[in-house]
Amino acid sequence: MTDDIAVEARDSGKVYGQGAGAVTALDGISLTIRKAEFFTLLGPSGCGKTTLLKLIAGFESPTTGQILLDGNDITFDPPNKRPINTVFQSYALFPHLSVAENIGFGLKMLGRPKAEIADTVTRMLALVRLDKMADRKPGQLSGGQQQRVALARALAPAPRVLLLDEPLSALDLQLRKEMQIELKRLQVETGITFIFVTHDQEEALTMSDRIGVMHAGHLLQVGDPRTIYTRPANRFVASFIGESNFLTGTLDGDLLTLDAGPCLTVEHGPDAPKTGKVTAAIRPEQIRITSTTLGDGIPATVTHTVYFGTDTHCLVALNDGTEITVRLQSPASGDVGLRPGSEVTLKFEPGALIVLPEAA
Structure with a gap:
């Protein structure tokens, strides 16, 4: 155990129910999270990330394994210890208390002196x-302000670790982006270990x-x-993080x-x-992608294009019918000049094609 580790899960498993009806939410997770780190647990709904949190x-309490904080076993310590x-996700603010009173509520329950609060x-x-x-009052604030x-x-008692369970999911897109910046700023300024749970890859x-x-209870x-x-x-990570x-x-x-x-040169992924x-x-x-069929490259046919503003997605078909997506930076006109039925040539960036384990 090194001094820079804040949280450690050692072969931590969680099973709900017994016998034939038992459901494994976590299957022997081992993980270390460093002090003053912004660590994110990412995965689809039901993958076990909130259970680990x-x-x-x-x-x-885990069915198997241990949870450690700063090297100390806290597996069966109650939350208040x-x-x-x-x-x-829900802000859970007291509607009858002011912003200041909401922030100071936890400190008051801990019996801190009024001046300190x-x-x-x-x-x-x-x-x-x-x-x-x-x-x-909370009702007079926007969603982003309530989240702040x-x-x-949560930060007022100066916890060693702050857990965030999809706290931005209720916000609209613009507020989410603003709060992403705010969260990272807060983590850097406080130096507290943040463990963030989300299904949002961005x-x-x-x-x-x-x-x-x-995924499915596995890390x-x-x-x-x-x-x-x-x-x-593996293939799941490649498909879940971005587009592949x-x-x-x-x-x-x-x-x-x-x-x-x-025939192409490839890189090899782990295992x-x-x-x-x-x-x-x-x-x-x-x-x-080029609009010429001359020279080296992979011949393909454009089947569809979609304009996204900053970039354009071009769907093309290879000779065997395999369809792949090419992302192109959009010109100022918004027209990349490629039409369905156009014969084109594809070239891959060196080292970009990665072989993945078949079992993934």
Whole structure:
């Protein structure tokens, strides 16, 4: 156990029910989260990420394994004995209390002196930029402002770890983006370990120091956002984080002969095979497209284009019928000049095509 580890799950499992009706929510998760880190648990609904958060918070006890905080076993400590706070999807603010009173409520319950409470509330209001709204009631605030109050209340007791269970899900798109920036700023300024749960890949990529991708109760990959995106451990990670194209072919070392015909050089993902029938992944933005069919490259036919503003997605079909997406930066006119039926040539960026494990 090193000094920079805040939270550790050791072979932590959670099973609900017994016998034939038992449901495994977590299957032996082992994970370390560093001090002062913004760590995100990412995955689809039902993957076990919120269950793991509950084990850390103390709202649930693991069926197997341990939970440690700063090297100390807290597996069966009640929530009120853990220096950990949680921010939920619902803000859970007291409607009859002012913003300042909501922020100071937890400190009051802890029996802190009035002067300390007043000083802490003032600092928290400044931290979440609500200095001028101390006397307002929650009903007089926007959704984003209410979320800031909930954050300030959770941060006021200076917990060692702050757990955030999809706290931005109730906000509209613009507020979500603003709060993503605010959350990262708050984490950096306070130096508190944040453990954030979301199914939103953009939130995970933009805010996290590291990400743990979960699926069906398993932890599939842990890494920084760039590694998770560019070097996914398996097909699920590649498909869940961003958009990927999947191509099949026959592999011989570093050379992959696609079912569509061309032979390409590939990179190997973790635990990927070196020979035989395989699947390889490539991101849409790592493909170049030209309107000529001359020279080296993969021949394809444009089937559809979709304009997204900053970029245009071009759907093309290879000779064997495989459809892949190419992401192109949109010109000022918004017209990339490619029409359905156009014959084009595709070229892959060096090192962008990655062979993935067949079992994924």
